[in-house]
Amino acid sequence: LGLHFFSPAHVMKLVEVIRAGTTSAATLATALRLAARLKKIPVLAGVCDGFIGNRILTRYRQTCDIMLMEGALPAQVDQALRGFGMAMGPYEVQDLSGLDIAYANRKRLGWRTKDGFRYIPIADRIVEETGRLGRKDSSYTCKVNGIPLTFNESAAVNFNYPWRDNFCELRDFHVGQCPGGYGHQGEDIKPGNCVMNNEGSDRCLPYQHTIAAVRDGLIWRLPGNLAAYLVINTPNEFVRFRYLHMNPKYMDEDGLISGRQVSQGEIIGKVATWGDFENGTSYHLHFNMQVMTKVGWVWVNPYMSLVLAYEKMIGGRGTELHEGDPVPAAPDKPPVVLHPPVIPQPKPVAAEAVSAKTTDAKTTDPKTTDEKTTDAKTTDAKTTDAKTTDAKTTDAKADLTDTKPAVEPDTKPGASAGASAKAEPATQPSSNGAETTPAGGK
Structure with missing residues (x-):
């Protein structure tokens, strides 16, 4: 079968x-x-x-x-x-x-x-x-800056690079602010690390990182639609943010449809690979924003808004990189493997087995009957002494237990109850265009 x-x-x-x-x-x-x-x-x-x-x-x-x-x-x-x-x-x-x-x-x-x-x-x-x-x-390069790319989505090179603005990346979308009138319309934001099912996979598992609402606002989205809009409509502001590449089925199940009111920071979905179908694109979120003008909705580059939000989160400033500047070393971010290969470890030799082998070796030594009898008597004597020693040790332990202080001493000054870790961003804009690096990158 x-x-x-x-x-x-x-x-x-x-x-x-x-x-x-x-x-x-x-x-x-x-x-x-x-x-x-x-x-x-x-x-x-x-x-x-x-x-x-x-x-x-x-x-x-x-x-x-x-x-x-x-x-x-x-x-x-x-x-x-x-x-x-x-x-x-x-x-x-x-x-x-x-x-x-x-x-x-x-x-x-x-x-x-x-x-x-x-x-x-x-x-x-x-x-x-x-x-x-x-x-x-196939080897291929970025359309904008010619940087070599790899088809292996989980490769470390796809996660160890400075931030880059890809608002005007060469695409077939009309964007009046970009040279030639065409661009990407928004920013591709890649999660900070890749999670794989097994070692050797070349794709990151979807639904491992959450997506939050950037503002208080109202959701615009029909069931089954690929895009979710977050709309802010006040007397002084009319702007909408668009989220792409989430799974429409899960958005429908979570009630992310028109009329839902969300708050800033509220989780509204998970990063996926939806591009008309599952695994239709790489693991990332496409995020853009538009403002209403006299001529209709106009694309606005959200890159600096993302940079400022990140700097606010880490409480520091990033360092702008200009053309020709050396790229600072980035920390290696190996993928998280959910099911790593199991490497069999040699079994430790039990102490009882070693003792048994030693006993066997002693037994095979040629000895006279009188010598064996003497050994047996000596062993009995030793055993009796050992039992007596155990009894004395037990009494000593009991005495120590009675004198043990009722209250344990406090932890030494400066001792920590847990290890601290430096917070890392959940997502980062993907490669293309102008660059910046998070604070502390150099």
Whole structure:
């Protein structure tokens, strides 16, 4: 029997239960109950290449590859399939999962010489002639400042950098304050550390850090909407803050919908990876603000507001870094691993075992019967003395107990009841643009 989960396994509901020729009814029923306990949707499948889902996916990809040969671009195919209702297009999926998996399957099945369908060599040539496997082995840089980035979200380099303003990061959104009229609209705020399920993971677990309301105000959000607005509407101020990439399902369950009044500092959600679907973006919060003017809502850069709020929290000032300045050393922030590997430790040798071995060694020494008898008598004498000593020791302990002071002495001056720790920010703006570092960074 086999269980075939779909990636990412903690999100995808479908699981194929593979029944072999010798699988018993009891084993099959146990597997179906296990899938139900995992809150999955089990589907019974036979033993065949690709089972059910991947057999369908194979024909789906073949048809898309034919469209490439007939003039379509991969991005056009992906866009059309997303418009049809797919969470991701076929080439986005391959780019994310890796080209090497499908390449190995095609090679194993001998598709180049197989009759009955049209072989498209594009993906195979990418692997063989360029060695590129998709995002899993691609190096890339930030769009604004050219800083090398890594696809491994949990890598320390993604958490050890000064703050950077990414309000005008090159995006396709209209922002009149940015050069060229386009920008990011707000700030991406990354939590201060990464939490992983297992060592070696390349993604941070969502829902490990909370999000607070920045002001007293009213929530604007329809059920199912991706964005949550916090609105302040007073005679002298009309401003709204927007929170993105939280999970809409959890926002609905928590009642984060229009009409809810929240207070400054109130927890309104958790940092997630929602970008139209789970794990659709990296683990961060997108935060922006707008003010109402005569021409409508206008984007306002919240970067300095975030810096001032952080400086207020730590009771210190940050140090502005200019182009060419050396970057101060940042403390290493290794990820938190919830299930670290268990390293077996050698078992300590018990004292009783050592004593037994010593006794055995003494017993094997050649001795006469008279000598053994003498040893036995001596042992009895020693045992009697030991018992007498124990009794005397017990009496001595009793006397000491009676003379023990009734009140324990106070703790020494200066002793601390607990260790203090320096507070760290829950979140930090992610890399791009102008830089600043928290106080004490240099």
